Amino acid sequence: MSLISNSAGILLGLLTLAVPPAYDVASPTALTARTMVSAIMVSIGVVLSLRTPMVIKPKGPLLSSIEIATVSVFSAIYAIAILMIVIPSPTGGYTHIGDVVVFTAALLFGYRVGGLVGIIGAVVADLHTGYSRWFVSILAHGLEGAIAGLAKGRSLVFQVIMCIIGGFFMASTYFLINIFIKEFPLAVISYVRDLFAQVAVSMVLGIAIANVIKRALPQLRE
Numbered sequence: 001m002s003l004i005s006n007s008a009g010i011l012l013g014l015l016t017l018a019v020p021p022a023y024d025v026a027s028p029t030a031l032t033a034r035t036m037v038s039a040i041m042v043s044i045g046v047v048l049s050l051r052t053p054m055v056i057k058p059k060g061p062l063l064s065s066i067e068i069a070t071v072s073v074f075s076a077i078y079a080i081a082i083l084m085i086v087i088p089s090p091t092g093g094y095t096h097i098g099d100v101v102v103f104t105a106a107l108l109f110g111y112r113v114g115g116l117v118g119i120i121g122a123v124v125a126d127l128h129t130g131y132s133r134w135f136v137s138i139l140a141h142g143l144e145g146a147i148a149g150l151a152k153g154r155s156l157v158f159q160v161i162m163c164i165i166g167g168f169f170m171a172s173t174y175f176l177i178n179i180f181i182k183e184f185p186l187a188v189i190s191y192v193r194d195l196f197a198q199v200a201v202s203m204v205l206g207i208a209i210a211n212v213i214k215r216a217l218p219q220l221r222e
Helices: 002-022 028-049 065-084 098-111 111-129 134-149 156-216
Strands: none
Touching: 065 098, 065 111, 098 111, 098 134, 098 156, 111 134, 134 156
């Protein structure tokens, strides 16, 4: 139950970041900072609790309690990673390397966790920054995390292939939308940047971090 309550606390904290922009009200910097720090502290507590071996992993209808907690933790980290470094895009969106969190979560915990982390973290960050096409992120980053998660427990080569495919689908989703919104030239510029900056960097870091964590925590190798 502690995992569930902590997870709920993280998600509620993230939602507070999205409320002011939803009502066209500027979010105070102090509020954003406190929310981020709180989410990180609770996340650390959940991660430490996950290090304790569990004999029974109770399953819910879709996710186990540990998976729910994991989604909450990584979604919080993902949203924070996006908001820490936001590079404006000529197509009206923004570029970041926060997708390293999605790839890491997907490779460690599978397609369900990876997909949900991609959806929740990206949407919260979009709402906070005022990105009006947040609904595109549901498909784009959800696919990215779910596809990469299919490589959980597989060889390094397969991990690279699936992360490339996931990143390709993410960037391509935004590209198709941007063609109609900002026309072809700017859409191509954004597409190239998303593939070779955001996806490439995030993929390399995500794979490296995931494999380091697996060596440190052998129970995650299953």
